[in-house]
Structures are given as C-alpha cells and as structure tokens.
Amino acid sequence: MKEQNNSNGRGSDVFSGFQRGIETTSRFCGNPSSTGEWGDPSDWRQGCLIYQVMVDRFVPPFGGKPDKSLYHESATIREWSDKPMMGHYLDQWNVWSHEVDFWGGNLQGVLSRLDHIQDLGADVLYLNPIFHSLTNHKYDTWDYFRIDPAYGTETDLKKLAIGVHDRKMHLILDGVFNHMGSMSPLYQKALANPKGPTAGMFRRNNEGGFIPWAGAQNLPELDLNSSAVAEMIYKGRDSVVRHYIREFGVDGWRLDVAYEMGIPFLSGLRKAAREELAKSLLVGEIWNFPGGWQGCLDGILAMHGRQIILSLLDGTLNGATAGAMWERGVLSTGIDFALKSWLVLENHDTPRLTDLVRSRSARKVARMLQFTLPGSPCLYYGCEIPLLGGHDPDQRAPMDWNAVEKAEKDPASELNLIKRLSRIREEWPSLKWGGFRLVHTSDPSLFCFMRTAPGVREEVLVVVNATGKARKAMVQVPEGRIHDMTPMECQITGWSGRTHCGFLEVNLPARSAMILVPDAGDGRDYTKYKHTF
Known part of the structure; x- marks a missing residue:
C-alpha cells in the first residue's frame, strides 16, 4: 500500500486517533471489523485499487514478433493491430480456434508498463492465469508449477514480483483449481489408467466417465474431495498455493469458479495461504448474493454489486432501491469483507463497459460509484482508454498504447478521470476504509450514501443522479457531528452548499454525481468544530 499523503492535515492521523480510543455516537452499517465499525488502515487488502491484466494482450512482444516455438502447434500468431474474432471449433483440441489465437504479450512486457499501472493509482496487479496451458486465456492448466513458456520463465515472474513490491504494490495470481486442461499430463495419466490413483483426482459421472466443467471438453473437473487434490493445491508443503506465496512473493489469489468449489475446500485453502502470509488475500469469483462467503474467503468479485450499478444506470432500479440493496449486501457480510471485495464493472468474462453503457456521462457515474462505494475497485486493462468490446472474445482485444498517449493529453478522458478519482481516494481515506451508511432524500430516484469515519472531517457524502433528467432534492445528512451551516x-465539480438543520439541498444535472466533503475549518479562526472530532 502506498504511503498516504497527509500534507492537508487529513489522511491516516484520524484513523490512528480512533485506535487510541476516540469515541463517537454514530450508528454504522455492518458488523464491527478488527478495529470497529470501519476498516483497518494498516490492512492493504481493504479498499485497494486493482488493475487486471491479460498477459497475452497487454504489451506487444519486444522485437515485434513472438517466438513461434514457444507456442503449441495449434496456435495462430496475430498482429497486434488485429481484433479478436469468434472462430470455429477444433475437434482435435476440444477448443475454439479463437482460444488459440495469440498476440504475443509476456511477463517482461507487463514489467515494462508497471509505471503506467502505478500512475493510475493501483495498489494491486492482478494477472489472469499464467501457468502452462493450451489456450490464450489459460483457464485450462497443464502444469501449475510451470510458467507458460510463451509468457516467460520463473525468473521473469520473480522480477515482476520485485518490480511490483518496489512500488509498494501487491501481486495477485489467478488460481484455476476447479478444473484442469484435458491435455495436462495429470489428466492424460488418468485417461490411460482409469482405475489408477491419478484418476481419483478427477470427478466422474455414474457411468464412470470424467466430467467436463460446464460441458467444456477441454476442462475436466478436479475432485475437490480428493485428499490428493487438496495436497497438490494447498495442503502440501510445496503445494501450489504455498509455493507461489513463499518462493515468488505472491500476495494472494483470485479463485476462478469459487462458487462451485465448496466451503471446506475454500476454508482449507485460505488457512494454508495465511500460514504462508498472514495478510494474504483470497478473493473468490462469486456471481451470487455476497452474504455467506465470509467464513471461507477474504472477499469476492462483487458481481452482485455490479448488477446493481448497471441496473441503476439503465433505469431498472431507482436510486432508493439500489441503495437499499447495497446496504443489505454490506449488512450480510460486515464491513471488513465488503472492503476486501472487488468492485468489478467489466472483466474478461463480460462485455466492456463501453459496450454496456454507451453514454459517456453515465460511464462517469459508474466509475464514480466504483471508486466511492465500500470495496476495492478493480480496473480491467484498457478501461482507461477506453477499449471497446462485446462478448467473448471481443472484450479481450490487445491494449492500444497509442490511445493511452492521446488520453493522457485529454483532461476529460476516462484515464484522467480514473487518476482524479484515485487521488480523491488518497486524500479522503474513508473512501478506502470507511463505513457505509445509506442516506435518505426527498427524491427516490437518487442513490445517496455516506462513507463514515472516526473523524467528522473525514466523512464523505455521495449523491448520484443516474437518470436522464436534472434533479433537485433535499438530502438528509445523517451525521450529528456535522454542524449547521457547514x-x-x-x-x-467544485460546487459548494451549506447544511441546514441536518439537510443539504442539491441540484444535480442528468447522469451526474457529487462527492461531497465537509469544510470544518482549520482551527485557526472561530469554528463550531473546536470540540468536535
């Protein structure tokens, strides 16, 4: 986690004041975390900013063309300017042809662009799978203990981890432990001897046949009840989870298909990760309601929250209903779990936000919600340009670095919006570690909430108008420590208004949002806040 900028007198001081025992009388949403009704500012996992990279699509190969000998014979090498296209099924390999189209990105390329990732404000680099496999997405692992040669070597991964940590960032790998690739040596051994011990590591149907995940013949399911599988994945001294944390400095795992893996397996995996690194992060891919997973995961990919945001933007939900749904989600898990969960608007499994939300102002609202709601915003590579892309494989286009240069020069670009929101999160740490309180307004179309904090100067009020019309409303400011006429x-936007009797009158243009902070003075002149923390 990067050092906090406290030059304005804010930052982590107020949180340390809370830890010294400052008491407040406010009511907060969520169960107490280890430090109370807020998060823990010393815990990098809470409210971090994640940047997701598909290695093959991120940086063009040095020298222009990748080494074809590093790829399987089924691979087709594309030009960096090519766009992914839906292909045809390859019976010989049990995959679609677009799954073996490659653009040539590798770990050295990712290392070369760490400055860009850091400049966006990212605290975490998350890599899609990097282990030896057939496809470009690499969710069909052949060997968990070998970096795919097209991506590089163990030395390349170690150098990347050092580069990440030198920037006070953290590295998360993608763990695909629900299934493997059909061409993996382990599965081929099971096929060769269906009665042997290796065969017992894969799930079978009533007829004795091996079960492919979701009908994908290239993805035979591992039997997570098998002791041999548990030993390989997390139990053994040199198991996958332990090995990469201990030997490569990996800080945690994003778990693919976590919703199917079962609480016992996930709990054992988390215990093993924590034995290697006390503050490791285990985030599961969950497309369900968030409650119920906090006993076996540190956080989830908040796809339920993503649906709330998208439904607010398209008018399916009004603001009051969206707020009530979000509050229920936080209450179901507690604030600690909510803060460690990743707020996803788009990723490799979904259409890009540019395809789902055509309005630029509406996308700005979505991004502001992603950066202000409780949780850890997860940025999918290219969202800062922004890249276009519909359903698979369209949303996995190669990064356009020329567009990055143009966006950097445009003050109104989405790249500069992300940088600005990152700076606001640094200046107002309650947006990272603060609690969550739903706010009522006179207009149910608005989505309003507060990010609460031990010090009143740290509190943030967010008011969102996702509709296509301008709105005027009276907003309740549910914090007794915010004085009248503050x-x-x-x-x-720089807009300013004064509270009166615990309310604030706002005028919001269509598809806009405000991030409002109280001006409690600096204490040098008369202030109502002289005895208010």
Missing part, C-alpha cells in the same frame, strides 16, 4: 464541497 459548507459541503464537491471534489469533482
């Missing part, structure tokens, strides 16, 4: 200033 200026509330928007960190995006």
Whole structure:
C-alpha cells in the first residue's frame, strides 16, 4: 500500500486517533471489523485499487514478433493491430480456434508498463492465469508449477514480483483449481489408467466417465474431495498455493469458479495461504448474493454489486432501491469483507463497459460509484482508454498504447478521470476504509450514501443522479457531528452548499454525481468544530 499523503492535515492521523480510543455516537452499517465499525488502515487488502491484466494482450512482444516455438502447434500468431474474432471449433483440441489465437504479450512486457499501472493509482496487479496451458486465456492448466513458456520463465515472474513490491504494490495470481486442461499430463495419466490413483483426482459421472466443467471438453473437473487434490493445491508443503506465496512473493489469489468449489475446500485453502502470509488475500469469483462467503474467503468479485450499478444506470432500479440493496449486501457480510471485495464493472468474462453503457456521462457515474462505494475497485486493462468490446472474445482485444498517449493529453478522458478519482481516494481515506451508511432524500430516484469515519472531517457524502433528467432534492445528512451551516464541497465539480438543520439541498444535472466533503475549518479562526472530532 502506498504511503498516504497527509500534507492537508487529513489522511491516516484520524484513523490512528480512533485506535487510541476516540469515541463517537454514530450508528454504522455492518458488523464491527478488527478495529470497529470501519476498516483497518494498516490492512492493504481493504479498499485497494486493482488493475487486471491479460498477459497475452497487454504489451506487444519486444522485437515485434513472438517466438513461434514457444507456442503449441495449434496456435495462430496475430498482429497486434488485429481484433479478436469468434472462430470455429477444433475437434482435435476440444477448443475454439479463437482460444488459440495469440498476440504475443509476456511477463517482461507487463514489467515494462508497471509505471503506467502505478500512475493510475493501483495498489494491486492482478494477472489472469499464467501457468502452462493450451489456450490464450489459460483457464485450462497443464502444469501449475510451470510458467507458460510463451509468457516467460520463473525468473521473469520473480522480477515482476520485485518490480511490483518496489512500488509498494501487491501481486495477485489467478488460481484455476476447479478444473484442469484435458491435455495436462495429470489428466492424460488418468485417461490411460482409469482405475489408477491419478484418476481419483478427477470427478466422474455414474457411468464412470470424467466430467467436463460446464460441458467444456477441454476442462475436466478436479475432485475437490480428493485428499490428493487438496495436497497438490494447498495442503502440501510445496503445494501450489504455498509455493507461489513463499518462493515468488505472491500476495494472494483470485479463485476462478469459487462458487462451485465448496466451503471446506475454500476454508482449507485460505488457512494454508495465511500460514504462508498472514495478510494474504483470497478473493473468490462469486456471481451470487455476497452474504455467506465470509467464513471461507477474504472477499469476492462483487458481481452482485455490479448488477446493481448497471441496473441503476439503465433505469431498472431507482436510486432508493439500489441503495437499499447495497446496504443489505454490506449488512450480510460486515464491513471488513465488503472492503476486501472487488468492485468489478467489466472483466474478461463480460462485455466492456463501453459496450454496456454507451453514454459517456453515465460511464462517469459508474466509475464514480466504483471508486466511492465500500470495496476495492478493480480496473480491467484498457478501461482507461477506453477499449471497446462485446462478448467473448471481443472484450479481450490487445491494449492500444497509442490511445493511452492521446488520453493522457485529454483532461476529460476516462484515464484522467480514473487518476482524479484515485487521488480523491488518497486524500479522503474513508473512501478506502470507511463505513457505509445509506442516506435518505426527498427524491427516490437518487442513490445517496455516506462513507463514515472516526473523524467528522473525514466523512464523505455521495449523491448520484443516474437518470436522464436534472434533479433537485433535499438530502438528509445523517451525521450529528456535522454542524449547521457547514459548507459541503464537491471534489469533482467544485460546487459548494451549506447544511441546514441536518439537510443539504442539491441540484444535480442528468447522469451526474457529487462527492461531497465537509469544510470544518482549520482551527485557526472561530469554528463550531473546536470540540468536535
């Protein structure tokens, strides 16, 4: 986690004050975490900013063309300017032809662009699978203990981890432990001897045949009840999970298909990860309601929350209903779990936000929600340009670095919006570690909430108008420590209004949002806050 900028007198001081025992009388949403009703500012896993990379699509290969000998014979090498296209089924390999189209990106290329990732404000680099496999997405592992040669070597991974940690960032790998690739030596051994011990590591149907995940013949399912599988994945001294944390400095895992893996397996995996690194992060791919997973995971990919945001933007939900749904989700898990969960608007499994939300102003609202709601925003590579892309494989296009250069020069670009929101999160740490409180307004179309904090100067009020019409509303400010006539200033637009009797009157243009903070003075002149923390 990067050092906090406290030059403005804010930052982590107020959180340390809370830890010294400052008491407040506010009511907060969520169960107490280890430090109370807020998060723990010393825990890098809470409210971190994640940047997701598909290695093959991120940086063009040095020298222009990748070494064809590093790829399987089924591979087709594409030009970096090519766009992914839906292909045809290859019976020989049990995959679609677009799954073996490659653009040539590798770990050295990712290392060369760490400055860009850090400049966006990222605290975490998350890599899609990097282990030896047939396909470009690499969710069909052949060997968990071998980096895919097209991506590089163990030395390349170690150098990348060092580069990440030198920037006070963290590295998360993608763990695909629900299934393997059909061409993996382990599965081929099971096929050769269906009655042997290796065969017992894979799930079988009533007729004795091996079961492919979701009908994909290239993805035979591992039997997670098998002791041999548990030993290989997390139990053994040199198991996959332990090995990469201990030997490569990996800080945690994103678990593919976690919703199918079962609580006992996930619990054992998390225990093993924590034995290697106490503050390791285990985030599961969960497309369900968030409650119920906090006993076996540190957080989830908040796909339920993503659906709330998208449904708010398209008018399916009004603001009041979206807020009530979000509050219920936080209450179901507690604030600690919510803060460690990844707020996803798009990734390798979904259409890009540019395809789902055509309005630029609406996308700005979505991004502001992603950066202000409780959780850890997860940025999918290219969202800062932004890249276009519909369903698979369209949303996995190669990164356009020329577009990055143009976006950097455009003050109104989505890249510069992301940088600005990152700076606001640094300046107002309650957006990272703060609690969550639903806010009521006179207009149910608005989605309003507060990010609460031990110090009143740290509190943030967010007011969102996702509709296509301008809205005027009276907003309740549910914090008794915010005094009457306190200026509330928007960190995006510069607008300022004063509270009166615990309310704030706002005027919001269509598809807009405000991030409002109280101006409690600096204490040098008269202030109502002289005795208010």
